[in-house]
Amino acid sequence: MNIQFKKGVLELCVLAVLENKECYGYELVSELSKTIVISEGTIYPLLRRLKKDGYVTTYLQESTEGPPRKYYSLTQEGRNVKDELSMEWDRFIDGVNSIVKGC
Amino acid sequence: MTKIQFMNELYRWIRTMPDEDRSEVMSDYEEHFMIGKQQGRSEDEIAMSLGDPQKIAKELMNNYPQENFIDENKSKNKYTGYQGHNNGYATFENNRNDNRFNRAIVAILLIFANITFVLGPYIGIVGAVVGFWIAAIGMILAGVIGIIGILFKAVIPAIPFIHIPVSLTIGFFVSIASISLGVLLVYLLYHVTKLILKYTAKYIEFNKDIVNGNR
Numbered sequence: 163m164n165i166q167f168k169k170g171v172l173e174l175c176v177l178a179v180l181e182n183k184e185c186y187g188y189e190l191v192s193e194l195s196k197t198i199v200i201s202e203g204t205i206y207p208l209l210r211r212l213k214k215d216g217y218v219t220t221y222l223q224e225s226t227e228g229p230p231r232k233y234y235s236l237t238q239e240g241r242n243v244k245d246e247l248s249m250e251w252d253r254f255i256d257g258v259n260s261i262v263k264g265c
Numbered sequence: 266m267t268k269i270q271f272m273n274e275l276y277r278w279i280r281t282m283p284d285e286d287r288s289e290v291m292s293d294y295e296e297h298f299m300i301g302k303q304q305g306r307s308e309d310e311i312a313m314s315l316g317d318p319q320k321i322a323k324e325l326m327n328n329y330p331q332e333n334f335i336d337e338n339k340s341k342n343k344y345t346g347y348q349g350h351n352n353g354y355a356t357f358e359n360n361r362n363d364n365r366f367n368r369a370i371v372a373i374l375l376i377f378a379n380i381t382f383v384l385g386p387y388i389g390i391v392g393a394v395v396g397f398w399i400a401a402i403g404m405i406l407a408g409v410i411g412i413i414g415i416l417f418k419a420v421i422p423a424i425p426f427i428h429i430p431v432s433l434t435i436g437f438f439v440s441i442a443s444i445s446l447g448v449l450l451v452y453l454l455y456h457v458t459k460l461i462l463k464y465t466a467k468y469i470e471f472n473k474d475i476v477n478g479n480r
Contacts, residue, residue, distance in 0.1 A: 188296065191297070204324050210328065228299060229299075231300075
């Protein structure tokens with residue numbers, strides 16, 4: 163599968179998970195790995211980029227199990243982007259399905 | 266791959282990132298390893314699922330081509346390996362402070378060593394070369410003055426100031442010889458001096474490299 167495409171899909175997935183629940187890095191990676199195969203290390207660079215783009219913010223939260231953890235949460239702009247990407251994805255899936263099932 | 270190996274490798278490929286950003290990145294992965302270990306996973310397993318540190322670094326560096334990367338040659342932060350802690354967040358800033366302290370010590374030691382062993386002979390050599398320069402220029406001047414004097418004497422034999430102890434002809438050729446030798450000496454000295462300057466510069470660079478930990 164094309165790398166750029168996979169990156170775009172991964173971005174949608176990350177935003178979708180964060181829309182549901184604010185997570186710390188490890189938590190997010192675990193959520194995603196449950197259903198899709200990803201190179202886990204590249205989630206953090208993706209999160210950095212999303213933060214730089216203003217779609218995500220971070221905060222530190224004390225934890226009972228050790229040092230503070232960095233939590234990621236969606237900004238309003240992040241929600242907007244997630245909605246857009248979600249629509250694009252639906253359109254794409256519909257398009258592919260009609261080709262694959264139609265032929 | 267152990268955590269240290271992973272972190273070392275990662276650090277190596279992102280060392281030109283601005284300090285703050287790089288620190289943050291290392292902290293993120295520290296946190297990841299720590300939580301994974303708390304859940305009972307081994308470092309090896311965690312590193313494996315994270316993937317290739319070099320690829321991760323490439324992603325990080327790619328995301329922002331306009332990021333203000335450090336020019337490594339100008340940076341004092343040469344890669345000396347990961348110095349994070351096993352508990353809690355990495356503190357890479359310690360690494361830099363040790364570096365500065367070490368470099369200062371090495372610089373002082375080098376200065377002392379140079380003064381004790383190198384300065385003496387070096388001054389001797391430079392002194393000799395300077396002496397030869399003076400001699401060479403002296404020979405040329407002597408020859409020139411000699412010729413001028415001889416010419417005057419030849420034209421006006423009765424000139425009282427100038428006293429040539431030998432015949433004019435001999436005096437003339439001696440003067441020419443003096444000038445020639447002087448010129449030859451100057452030519453040789455010019456190249457010797459160039460060499461000395463070149464090797465002095467190289468030696469200074471060598472010392473600088475030692476202080477900066479490049480040797």
